Amino acid sequence: MLKSSKILVIDTATDYVFLSLLIDGIEVGYTYQNDVRNHAVTVMPKLDELLKKAQIALKEITEVIVGIGPGSYTGVRIGVTIAKMIGYLNNVPVKTVSTLALLASSSSAAKIMARIDARRGNAFTACYSQENGIMKATISDILVNVEQFDQTHEIPDEIVIIGKPDMEKILRSKLTVFVKNIHELVPNYLQVTEAERNKGKI
Amino acid sequence: MYVMGVESSCDETSVAIVKDGKTVLANVVLSQIDIHKEYGGVVPEIASREHVKGISLVFDQSIKKAGIQYKDIDLVAVTEGPGLIGSLLVGVAAAKVVAMNYDIPIIGIHHIAGHIYANNIEHDLVFPCLALVVSGGHTELILMDKHYQFKKIGETVDDAVGEAYDKVARVLDLPYPGGPMVDKLAQQGKDLYHFPRPLFDSKDYQFSFSGLKSHVINLHHNLSQRHEVFELADFCASFQEAVTDVLVKKTKAAAKEYQVKQIIVAGGVAANKGLRGKISREITDIPVCFPSLGYCTDNAAMIAVAGFFKYKTGNKADDYTINGNSRLEL
Numbered sequence: 001m002l003k004s005s006k007i008l009v010i011d012t013a014t015d016y017v018f019l020s021l022l023i024d025g026i027e028v029g030y031t032y033q034n035d036v037r038n039h040a041v042t043v044m045p046k047l048d049e050l051l052k053k054a055q056i057a058l059k060e061i062t063e064v065i066v067g068i069g070p071g072s073y074t075g076v077r078i079g080v081t082i083a084k085m086i087g088y089l090n091n092v093p094v095k096t097v098s099t100l101a102l103l104a105s106s107s108s109a110a111k112i113m114a115r116i117d118a119r120r121g122n123a124f125t126a127c128y129s130q131e132n133g134i135m136k137a138t139i140s141d142i143l144v145n146v147e148q149f150d151q152t153h154e155i156p157d158e159i160v161i162i163g164k165p166d167m168e169k170i171l172r173s174k175l176t177v178f179v180k181n182i183h184e185l186v187p188n189y190l191q192v193t194e195a196e197r198n199k200g201k202i
Numbered sequence: 203m204y205v206m207g208v209e210s211s212c213d214e215t216s217v218a219i220v221k222d223g224k225t226v227l228a229n230v231v232l233s234q235i236d237i238h239k240e241y242g243g244v245v246p247e248i249a250s251r252e253h254v255k256g257i258s259l260v261f262d263q264s265i266k267k268a269g270i271q272y273k274d275i276d277l278v279a280v281t282e283g284p285g286l287i288g289s290l291l292v293g294v295a296a297a298k299v300v301a302m303n304y305d306i307p308i309i310g311i312h313h314i315a316g317h318i319y320a321n322n323i324e325h326d327l328v329f330p331c332l333a334l335v336v337s338g339g340h341t342e343l344i345l346m347d348k349h350y351q352f353k354k355i356g357e358t359v360d361d362a363v364g365e366a367y368d369k370v371a372r373v374l375d376l377p378y379p380g381g382p383m384v385d386k387l388a389q390q391g392k393d394l395y396h397f398p399r400p401l402f403d404s405k406d407y408q409f410s411f412s413g414l415k416s417h418v419i420n421l422h423h424n425l426s427q428r429h430e431v432f433e434l435a436d437f438c439a440s441f442q443e444a445v446t447d448v449l450v451k452k453t454k455a456a457a458k459e460y461q462v463k464q465i466i467v468a469g470g471v472a473a474n475k476g477l478r479g480k481i482s483r484e485i486t487d488i489p490v491c492f493p494s495l496g497y498c499t500d501n502a503a504m505i506a507v508a509g510f511f512k513y514k515t516g517n518k519a520d521d522y523t524i525n526g527n528s529r530l531e532l
């Protein structure tokens with residue numbers, strides 16, 4: 001008998017904690033919960049709950065897919081750290097996916113824009129198209145001034161700022177990226193730190 | 203009993219494995235000092251990013267060095283605070299994964315308890331014990347009647363010692379991290395300036411270093427303005443004499459009042475040669491212990507040792523809701 005695939009999905013880069021468990025491509029359980037600024041406390045107990053319900057030990061997970069941002073710096077670090085440790089400890093493949101792609105997957109529109117607030121009129125943005133249930137990126141993750149961007153770009157069918165990811169759709173797409181060296185996995189912050197920016201100016 | 207320690211409260215990512223609260227099998231420390239050097243101090247967001255970058259490799263190096271397997275570990279001890287919140291969260295998240303993956307109990311450790319227990323690696327704590335905790339974030343006198351029981355009897359009302367050292371070093375244009383440089387130069391200088399010894403005659407165990415720091419900075423400014431020739435070494439020596447006089451006097455008085463059987467010095471400033479020398483010279487009737495230099499600065503071995511004693515003294519393990527807490531009280 002073939003060993004079944006048990007994929008764990010983690011995304012903590014937004015105000016929501018998203019966890020999903022897929023066995024042989026079917027989502028058998030998930031958590032999608034708003035818990036602003038409390039991911040550090042919530043994620044592991046929720047993961048424990050999810051695994052116990054499915055009667056699967058963390059060690060039995062055969063692959064991890066992690067949302068690597070962009071989004072909340074502190075939030076995304078928690079999910080990426082967890083994915084990195086699971087991948088390292090159990091020597092299982094880890095794939096990354098844009099948090100914006102996860103968001104966009106919740107929509108069934110043909111032309112989707114996903115957005116995560118980045119304060120001061122800015123937003124992390126990406127655009128996708130989908131046909132026959134296959135999602136493709138048309139504009140990859142960027143940090144934009146919302147007003148400027150909207151004036152110069154075509155208006156999509158739907159703008160998504162919140163929504164439970166459709167993992168089966170993500171699995172069908174080519175939006176995940178295999179991490180070659182687990183020790184090199186880091187979030188996609190899309191921005192250097194303020195300190196580095198200021199240093200550049202001097 | 204094998205305890206895995208995890209420490210990420212500031213700018214060092216560290217994982218250690220310690221047997222029975224004593225024998226260090228591995229203590230891997232990934233320091234970010236060269237990165238923060240350019241900014242003249244630790245930049246919290248950069249520190250957090252570096253922790254994520256290095257975390258799994260530090261675990262891997264540590265377990266390989268120790269020559270044991272994850273399933274052999276009996277307890278995971280992780281620094282839960284105080285410290286930089288973004289940094290703390292990385293270590294805490296990683297430690298929780300190890301605990302869950304191998305079904306090992308996890309226990310949160312106060313960073314200062316770790317510094318104190320660094321002394322237990324090369325010595326044995328004898329009670330009642332007085333700990334002088336001196337670092338970039340702390341200046342405290344802590345009394346321990348038995349294992350894992352801490353009673354704060356005095357602390358700084360403003361700057362921590364290490365903080366004052368770093369600020370003085372910055373004014374004197376010494377390379378970061380400035381504290382050890384001030385100490386080094388002080389060895390070559392003389393106490394020419396007789397700076398004030400803050401709270402020297404107060405009857406309590408409170409400390410204050412902000413005024414002294416300002417005094418040093420002002421004098422340096424004035425001398426420079428008047429183009430007077432002065433030796434940096436004398437500045438450093440004068441500053442260091444003032445600081446260590448206060449630290450030693452209060453430690454000595456507290457040791458006497460509480461009739462302790464042992465004095466331990468803990469934290470990054472415990473590496474300071476001036477302090478080590480003076481305390482050993484002036485306190486001769488009670489044994490004084492220091493951790494060796496590698497265990498003075500932040501490391502996970504000390505967290506593992508503290509974890510061992512916290513667990514052994516009957517404290518319950520935490521669950522997966524354990525969180526980072528930047529203002530945790532001892």
Ligand SMILES: [Zn+2]
Nearest residue numbers: 313337470500
């Ligand atoms: Zn410390």
